[in-house]
Amino acid sequence: MNVLSEYLNLGLGALFLQEETFNKMREDSRRVFKGFILIVLVGAIVAAMAIVGKALEWSVTPDLSNLKNIVLEEMQKTQWFQSMAREPRAMQGFRQTYDLWWQIFGSMFGVNMLGVVLNVIVNPITLTIRWLVYGVVAFIFARLLGGKGTLSQTLGCTALAVAPEMLKVAQVLPYVELGGLAIWGIVCSYIGVKTASRLSPWRAFWATILPFIALIGLVILFACIGGFAASSLLRLAGGGQ
Amino acid sequence: MNEMIAIFRGALTLDTKTFDDLKASPAAFRKGFTFLLVIGLITGIVVGLVGMIQGLSTNPATEIAQARQGLEQTMGQFMPPEAAAQFLDSLNMGMRIAERVTQEAKSPLPHPVGVVFEQIGVMVSYPFGWLGSLMFYGALVQIAAKLLGGRGTIAQMLGLTSLTVAPYILSAVAVLVNAIPFAGGCLASLIGLVEFVWGIVIYVKGTAVAHEMTGGRALMAVFLPIIVVGLVSVLALVPFIILIVAGSGGR
Numbered sequence: 001m002n003v004l005s006e007y008l009n010l011g012l013g014a015l016f017l018q019e020e021t022f023n024k025m026r027e028d029s030r031r032v033f034k035g036f037i038l039i040v041l042v043g044a045i046v047a048a049m050a051i052v053g054k055a056l057e058w059s060v061t062p063d064l065s066n067l068k069n070i071v072l073e074e075m076q077k078t079q080w081f082q083s084m085a086r087e088p089r090a091m092q093g094f095r096q097t098y099d100l101w102w103q104i105f106g107s108m109f110g111v112n113m114l115g116v117v118l119n120v121i122v123n124p125i126t127l128t129i130r131w132l133v134y135g136v137v138a139f140i141f142a143r144l145l146g147g148k149g150t151l152s153q154t155l156g157c158t159a160l161a162v163a164p165e166m167l168k169v170a171q172v173l174p175y176v177e178l179g180g181l182a183i184w185g186i187v188c189s190y191i192g193v194k195t196a197s198r199l200s201p202w203r204a205f206w207a208t209i210l211p212f213i214a215l216i217g218l219v220i221l222f223a224c225i226g227g228f229a230a231s232s233l234l235r236l237a238g239g240g241q
Numbered sequence: 242m243n244e245m246i247a248i249f250r251g252a253l254t255l256d257t258k259t260f261d262d263l264k265a266s267p268a269a270f271r272k273g274f275t276f277l278l279v280i281g282l283i284t285g286i287v288v289g290l291v292g293m294i295q296g297l298s299t300n301p302a303t304e305i306a307q308a309r310q311g312l313e314q315t316m317g318q319f320m321p322p323e324a325a326a327q328f329l330d331s332l333n334m335g336m337r338i339a340e341r342v343t344q345e346a347k348s349p350l351p352h353p354v355g356v357v358f359e360q361i362g363v364m365v366s367y368p369f370g371w372l373g374s375l376m377f378y379g380a381l382v383q384i385a386a387k388l389l390g391g392r393g394t395i396a397q398m399l400g401l402t403s404l405t406v407a408p409y410i411l412s413a414v415a416v417l418v419n420a421i422p423f424a425g426g427c428l429a430s431l432i433g434l435v436e437f438v439w440g441i442v443i444y445v446k447g448t449a450v451a452h453e454m455t456g457g458r459a460l461m462a463v464f465l466p467i468i469v470v471g472l473v474s475v476l477a478l479v480p481f482i483i484l485i486v487a488g489s490g491g492r
Binding site: 057 | 334337345363372376396
């Protein structure tokens with residue numbers, strides 16, 4: 001119980017942006033381990049709480065396959081549908097688009113209970129990977145900008161950026177939407193990087209933001225490469241015909 | 242609780258001591274966030290309860306029938322007969338879907354339970370809607386304020402600007418006033434305008450105290466992100482405008 005309250009205090013200190021909490025984490029000899037445990041605990045507990053909220057949402061959500069059938073049956077009674085039904089190719093295209101729309105609709109408004117339960121395992125893993133990748137990249141940028149922290153100090157302090165996720169315990173209630181947590185997490189990361197690396201506010205700002213800019217750059221680069229590869233394949237396929 | 246009431250009163254009256262004390266507190270952000278949470282939950286509970294009463298007292302089938310009647314009347318007045326026939330086809334389809342969904346698409350628990358659950362979500366989510374905007378804009382204003390020589394930390398900035406939500410407690414009144422027929426909507430809009438302007442004034446005051454700036458500089462820091470976004474949008478549009486002008490000139 002003492003261990004849990006220790007982690008709760010650690011999380012609350014970071015949540016309320018108390019620099020003292022970040023400083024303590026920087027000097028802690030077990031900072032990476034503590035950071036890892038905090039992330040796993042927060043990830044697993046909030047995901048477990050969300051099972052209750054999502055189960056309550058599921059209990060008042062109509063069956064989507066039933067809705068899909070009702071909409072299709074009523075569409076079939078309209079004049080435009082009947083005229084379209086005379087064209088087999090148009091019907092095939094319609095069917096594909098209709099199924100696709102319902103897949104998107106289902107993922108947006110339906111409740112996938114299996115996914116929600118699996119999230120108890122997936123969420124801590126995702127948060128841990130995000131933390132490790134961000135921590136290492138932020139450490140590199142901090143060093144390039146003259147930071148004095150070690151990798152373990154940077155990882156320990158940036159692990160505290162998981163703190164705003166704690167507020168997701170409110171999702172034990174149905175239909176709760178929590179805004180602002182991502183920005184709050186970035187603010188925690190900024191204080192973490194600043195504390196770990198002993199950088200000036202502006203340098204710490206850039207060391208915090210540059211990993212995101214680098215990520216966006218990588219996504220654009222991969223999208224361009226993917227797009228180029230896809231268009232080349234299409235051209236090859238077209239030429240082969 | 243007394244501290245929250247004092248902060249509430251101080252924020253609404255722009256009391257400098259309230260802002261200074263909050264800035265000096267080592268728990269400036271925690272206090273600001275707690276204040277936002279309390280005001281948001283009070284407002285959210287009123288908004289959610291009104292939504293719950295409205296949701297539970299309306300009959301979906303009657304609502305659909307009224308909507309159908311209203312649309313058919315409007316359509317008959319403003320549309321030519323051919324377009325009206327096509328529109329009627331789609332309208333009937335939509336209305337039949339709505340009717341069948343209310344009658345046939347059953348969930349494990351009855352509809353009123355769903356209304357209650359949705360409004361519980363509204364109540365708890367209410368402060369976080371504000372928090373999202375305050376966090377995002379607060380981070381931008383913090384950058385602007387630092388560029389203008391501000392000396393506050395991000396925790397102080399976010400803590401003090403959280404007081405902006407104080408006048409938004411009037412939203413709880415606005416949602417009740419909105420239920421009054423005829424004048425209710427106008428009155429609610431007026432309340433919305435008052436809380437918006439009052440909120441901006443508190444935001445500027447919070448920024449000024451957090452960064453130890455004059456009111457003018459704080460005002461500049463608050464509006465700088467909007468100005469920059471506006472300028473960037475205009476600059477991004479310039480090449481398109483040049484292309485359009487060049488294209489039309491060549492013809």
